[in-house]
Amino acid sequence: MPKKHKHKQKNQQKQNKFFNMKASDDGKSADVFIYGEITKYAWEEYGEVSSITFKEELEALGDDVELINLYINSPGGSVFEAMAIMAMLQRHPAKIISHIDGLAASCASVIPMISDEIRMPANALMMIHHAWTFAWGNAFELRKTADEIERISQSMIQYYLDRAGDKLSAEQLNEMLKEDTWLTADEAHTYGLCDVVEETNQAAAFAFGDEWAKKYSNVPKQLIEKQSTEITATEMAERQRIADEAKANKLYLDTILGGL
DSSP, X not given: OOHHHHHHHHHHHHHTOOEEEEEOTXXXXXXXXXXXXXXXXXXXXXXXXXXXXXXXXXXXXXXXOOEEEEEXXXXXXXXXXXXXXXXXXXXXXXXXXXXXXXXXXXXXHHXXXXXXXXXXXXXXXXXXXXXXXXXXXXXXXXXXXXXXXXXXXXXXXXXXXXXXXXXXXXXXXXXXXXXXXXXXXXHHHHTTSOSEEEOOOTTOOOOOOHHHHHHSSSOOHHHHHHHHHOOOHXXXXXXXXXXXXXXXXXXXXXXXXXXX
């Protein structure tokens, strides 16, 4: 394999890692970023990335960490991985402040519920719904998966209710969870699912692709519109390549035609 291709492949693998952690210089605090899809099938150059890797890196932050700033910008993903991550954070003795940088959807909306404080910019979004998953196998395996996802869903409900206190009843929550319910920061605050609404943060955004827009219902227009209007660096480079190629072809044709 050419070196150039190897380098490109490694960069792509690094981008697939959905979390990063960094301790402060004095080791008293740490920043944990959960960005992108939560999955046990993400890869980095040193191997598979999952909740097991999350545990190893969390422990590597050291025993002196007293404060963890947890930054979330995720469409969700594997509810089982998310619940494992939540359990690890709950066991950690540090105070945890969650920051919903742009989007906390599906299982990514449950993770901050175990925090001591949840902060959202005014333009951030939180999406909640009943847990769901994909399953295959025989009838026994499908029933087992259904039972597991039902237990997870009930656990998620309790996390939301514990956080909301008397601001949200079980009946209200159940109605909201029946469909994909998208909450603004102010709405999340009203329901007790957010403690502090901060100023609008223009940097708070999630690249909500067609894949996720098709999976979820009631997707806010701003997410779809943002996806349709944004042009990535790769797309820009491809457009420039096509334009340059067209110019070169035109010049070639003009040269040939001019000689006839």
